Amino acid sequence: MIRIFKIAVRNLMRxxxxxxxxxxxxxxxxxxxILFSGLSGSFKAMMIGQITDANxxxxxxxxxxxxxxxxxxxxxxxxxxxxxxxxxxxxxxxPAVDAWAPRIKLGAMLSNYSETTNIRLNxxxxxxxxxxxxxxxNRMTFGEKGQRKELIRQGEVILPDKxxxxxxxxxxxxxxxxxxxxxxxxxxxxxxxxxxxxxVVGPQGKEGYMHIEDARSLLRMEExxxxxxxxxxxxxxxxxxxxxxxxxxxxxxxxxxxKPVFEIHTWEKLSPFYNIxxxxxxxxxxxxxxxxxxxxxxxxxxxxxSVYERVREIGTMSAIGTTPGKxxxxxxxxxxxxxxxSIVAGNIIxxxxxxxxxxxxxxxxxxxxxxxLLTPSVNVSELLWLSLVVLLVSVFASLQxxxxxxxxxxxxxxxxx
Amino acid sequence: MALVxxxxxxxxxxxxxxxxxxxxxxxxxxxxxxxxSFVGPSGSGKTTMLNLxxxxxxxxxxxxxxxxKDVSTLDRKQGAIFRGSLLGYIFQAFNLFPVLTAxxxxxxxxxxxxxxxxxxxxxxxxxxxNAVGMINQKDKRPDQLSxxxxxxxxxxxxxxxxxxxxxxxxxxxxxxxKTAVNIIRLMREMRDEFNTTFIFSTHDPGVMExxxxxxxxxxxxxxxxxxxxxxxxxxxxxxxx
Numbered sequence: 001m002i003r004i005f006k007i008a009v010r011n012l013m014r015x016x017x018x019x020x021x022x023x024x025x026x027x028x029x030x031x032x033x034i035l036f037s038g039l040s041g042s043f044k045a046m047m048i049g050q051i052t053d054a055n056x057x058x059x060x061x062x063x064x065x066x067x068x069x070x071x072x073x074x075x076x077x078x079x080x081x082x083x084x085x086x087x088x089x090x091x092x093x094x095p096a097v098d099a100w101a102p103r104i105k106l107g108a109m110l111s112n113y114s115e116t117t118n119i120r121l122n123x124x125x126x127x128x129x130x131x132x133x134x135x136x137x138n139r140m141t142f143g144e145k146g147q148r149k150e151l152i153r154q155g156e157v158i159l160p161d162k163x164x165x166x167x168x169x170x171x172x173x174x175x176x177x178x179x180x181x182x183x184x185x186x187x188x189x190x191x192x193x194x195x196x197x198x199x200v201v202g203p204q205g206k207e208g209y210m211h212i213e214d215a216r217s218l219l220r221m222e223e224x225x226x227x228x229x230x231x232x233x234x235x236x237x238x239x240x241x242x243x244x245x246x247x248x249x250x251x252x253x254x255x256x257x258x259k260p261v262f263e264i265h266t267w268e269k270l271s272p273f274y275n276i277x278x279x280x281x282x283x284x285x286x287x288x289x290x291x292x293x294x295x296x297x298x299x300x301x302x303x304x305x306s307v308y309e310r311v312r313e314i315g316t317m318s319a320i321g322t323t324p325g326k327x328x329x330x331x332x333x334x335x336x337x338x339x340x341x342s343i344v345a346g347n348i349i350x351x352x353x354x355x356x357x358x359x360x361x362x363x364x365x366x367x368x369x370x371x372x373l374l375t376p377s378v379n380v381s382e383l384l385w386l387s388l389v390v391l392l393v394s395v396f397a398s399l400q401x402x403x404x405x406x407x408x409x410x411x412x413x414x415x416x417x
Numbered sequence: 418m419a420l421v422x423x424x425x426x427x428x429x430x431x432x433x434x435x436x437x438x439x440x441x442x443x444x445x446x447x448x449x450x451x452x453x454s455f456v457g458p459s460g461s462g463k464t465t466m467l468n469l470x471x472x473x474x475x476x477x478x479x480x481x482x483x484x485x486k487d488v489s490t491l492d493r494k495q496g497a498i499f500r501g502s503l504l505g506y507i508f509q510a511f512n513l514f515p516v517l518t519a520x521x522x523x524x525x526x527x528x529x530x531x532x533x534x535x536x537x538x539x540x541x542x543x544x545x546x547n548a549v550g551m552i553n554q555k556d557k558r559p560d561q562l563s564x565x566x567x568x569x570x571x572x573x574x575x576x577x578x579x580x581x582x583x584x585x586x587x588x589x590x591x592x593x594x595k596t597a598v599n600i601i602r603l604m605r606e607m608r609d610e611f612n613t614t615f616i617f618s619t620h621d622p623g624v625m626e627x628x629x630x631x632x633x634x635x636x637x638x639x640x641x642x643x644x645x646x647x648x649x650x651x652x653x654x655x656x657x658x
Contacts, residue, residue, distance in 0.1 A: 003528045010516035316512040319473060320574070321501020321530040323494055409493070411474040414508070 004326075008333035011306070018305075022298045023342045026390070029291035030346025031353065033386060036287045038354045038376035039362075040280045046372065047273055054135040055200050056267045057101070057230035059243060061087050061250065064263045066227070067270070073107040073120065075182035078225040083261065087229050090249045096242040098234040101128035102226040104215040105207075108179040110159075112169050119163060121177070122207040123215030126151035132232040139198040140209075143171040151209075156194030158209040164196050171196065177210075181219045189218050239266055288389070295342075295393045299335050303401035306334065314405050315413025328406035335398025336391065343387045354378060418485065419446035420582060420614050421470055426479030426489075428465050428637075439465040440476070441637045447616060447630070449581070452608050454628030455618040461634040463618035464586050470616065471504055471584045472496040484581055501530035505575030505613070507585035507604075511567040513559040513574075519566075520546065520555040523573045531578055545573040548610060549603060565596035569603065576607055583607075585617035589624050601627040 012019045052058045066077040079087070084102060091097045104123035109116055129136060130151055140158055142148050152158055157177065159169060169175060171193055178188040191210065199206050216224060233242050243266050253261040268274040307314070317327055354376050362374040428440040440462045447453050455463045468474040469481055472488040473496070481489045484503055491499055500506070513522045523546060527538045546552045549569040559567055568588060575583045585604065589597030601617075601624050608615050619625050632642045 007514075007516065014516055312510075312512065313514065316506075316508065316514075317529070318493075318497055319471065319500065319506045319508075319512075320526050321497055321499075321504070321578075323497045323501075325494075326529055407493075410496075411468050414473070414512075 004330055004333045005337060007330060008337045011310075011330075011334055012338060018302065019338065022302050023338060023345065025298050026295050026339065026342035027345040027349065029294040030343060030386065030390060031350045033284075033287050033291050034346065034350030034378055034383070035353050035357075035376075037284055037382060037386075038350075038357070038378045039374060040284055041378070042374045042376040044277050044280050046374070048267070048277065049135070050200050051271050051273055052133075052236070052267050054133055054139050056270055057132040058233055058236065058239060059231040059246070059264060059266055060270060061229040061231065061246075061262055061264045062227065064255075064260050067263060067265055070105070073105050073227075075106065075180075075219065075225075075227075078104070078182070078227050079229075079262075081224050084226055084229065086253055087250070087262065090246060091229070091231060094242065094245060094249070096233050096235065096238045096245070098232045099128070099131035100229050100231045101125055101132045102212065103129075103228050103230055104212055104219070104225070105227040106179055106215060106219060108177045108218070110163075110167070110208075111176040111178070112167050112173065113176070115167050117163065117167060119159070119177075120207045121157070121210050121215070123210050123212045124152065125212045129230075132230045139200065140195045141171075142195045152211050153194060154211045154214055155192060156211065157191040157214075158195040158197050159193055160206050160208055161196050161198055162206070163208070164193070169193055177218060179218050181221070185220070187218055187220055189214070288386075292389065292393050295339065295390055296397045299338055299394050299397035300401070302338065303331060303335050303398050304404075307331065307401045307405045310405075311408065311413050311416035314408050315410050315416065318408070318410035319414060324406035328402040331402035331405045332395065332398045335394050335402070339391055339394025343390050346390075347383055347387065350378070351383075420449045420451070420484060421447040421616075422480075422482040423470075424480045424482075426469060426476040426481060428462075428469060428474070429477045438637050440469070440634075443479075443637075443639045445632060445639060445642065447614065449614055450608060450612050451614050451616075451630055452605055452628055453614070453616045453630040453632065454625050455616070455632050455634055456620060456625045457634035457640075458620060460636075462637040463620075463634055465637075466634065467584045467586050467616065467618055470582075471506065472499055501526065501578070503581050505578065505580040505583040507568070507571045507575050507583060507588045507617070509587035509590045511559070511564070511571050511591070513567055513570060515559050518556050518558055519551060519562065519570045522559070522570055523555075523577050526574060526578045541577050541579075542573075545577045546570075548576070548607065549573045563596075564592050565600065568592060568596075568600050572600070572603060572607060576611060576613065579611065580613060582614045582616065585615065587618055587620075589619060589621060594621075594623055597621060597624050598627065 063077045063079050063083065066074065069077070088100070091100050102125060106121050106123065108119055108121055110119040137151050157175065173193045174190055175193060176188050176190055178186060180186055191214070197209060233239060243264060247264050250262040250264055251260050255261050314327060357374070357376045364372050364374065423443055423445050426440055426443050427438065430437045430439055455466050457463055465474070469476050470483060472491050476489050479489070480487060486499065488496070488499060514525065517525065520542060524538055524542045527533045527541060533541070543552065546555055549572050551566065551569050551573060554562060554566055562570065589600055592600060604615050604617070605627065607613060625631055628645070630642065630644050633640045
């Protein structure tokens, strides 16, 4: 076997320039896929991380019908304490669930005493919220130096950066929030601006934050109500399985007309970034497809040329007793060797490129998010898959020319001019 | 029993709409350890005859037995296995593999055909390279060797598997007279040393005189055969078989 590959390497080196150019082309294809996968994977992971760990959480549970009308923050679709208890019962018993947190979503009027605008607010239980969205505090800047212990205190509001800038509101300023409760009556309370939060992509990315108890006071709730329950799993890869389990567990709760009481959504259904992520996956798949085409056409071309250039040699091999199977093996070994050399070169250069991109960091803006930092990486399993695909395509591309060589009649091949 | 038994073979080729008879009703036999030449002008059927004996091609009619085995019906794979186990080949254009050294060219049949152990391979290769006087050139590639040296390597490659029969199609056509005669004499020495039957084709009168049995082909027919005794001076020992 080693001898066959040794002969294959020598045969490839007969036409050094052709082999080099073909190998370079395949190497370039592998390099492109590695770099694109590294960059797009890093971008996707960072964005999904921002969305699930610093804003939406991984899963949200609402009263049925809330998500379809969430733009108006309908307070009549809140969950009462009985509903919340039922959800908690389900979440407690599921082994994949790590943490959950109640939230109230509301719309309000914000005034700095000279200007007024509308604002969407996310009222949270700060201790529970950091367990479902551990990075939410990283988006916030507070008046005190360094990160403070509490995410939000009662009597404080955290405003989105663009809104605060537009209304010239600074940390420590007092503002008024005016909100309608679900009966339509209006209430207003003063709040101190305790922090500024960065905008993230998505419909809930421009929300301000307040304490859940303050929201209950502002909305004059007689009984505690919540809008949603945010859920974090122990393992993000369990998202689909856990979502399906929870969905079926929640489906047991029906209303008077036998319709489900709750609805459950993963972040994918709540954030428009999911479609961008799918587009990125599609582009990555397209890159891989282009690479497969490059490998296929390059190796097929080289191997067909190689067979036609060596017809007499094939005749000689056959005449001195080389069986058709071994002749096929020799040509297959050439295609595989060409693929292998390119895989190794592509992987080395690709990993070098990823390493360089991590040294010379790439910063970019996405939507209203600035100064995002890309840290591209590729995992070993992805590299192995990529290498395996290139290798399989190399074998596939060599099959037809190798078969053609093995089927040559020795007497015709020896007489070839 | 003769090593090669040819019975009434005919070989027709279809060239467009014309059928060409390359060989017509030939019957002959070749004994073991013989040194035989097929001679005749271009197109007389010499190469076709060697191709049929070497089961590279199949006769249209008739039967060829080599070492008692009917080779006229072997398929591509069976033919290759048969050639690998029993035959050696020497070509007019040497047909050495350009990417391999002289040593590796000789070793090739042992790697790809016989699958011998590395130690046995080395022993056999060095033995035949020594026998053909090319041991000092073993690390050279074919493009670094002269025509005569290339053919010596080709002879060594043909002999390294210890075949019963070596077929050589115009082995001297690309060589000058002196080298050609040397190659034929080398082949005869190898016959003596390894007891291998050699069948070669030539149209060179100087070379054909080195053969012990000469079969003359004309227009696909065996016009005559004669046997010469190698120990008797040339021109004195011709006798029709």
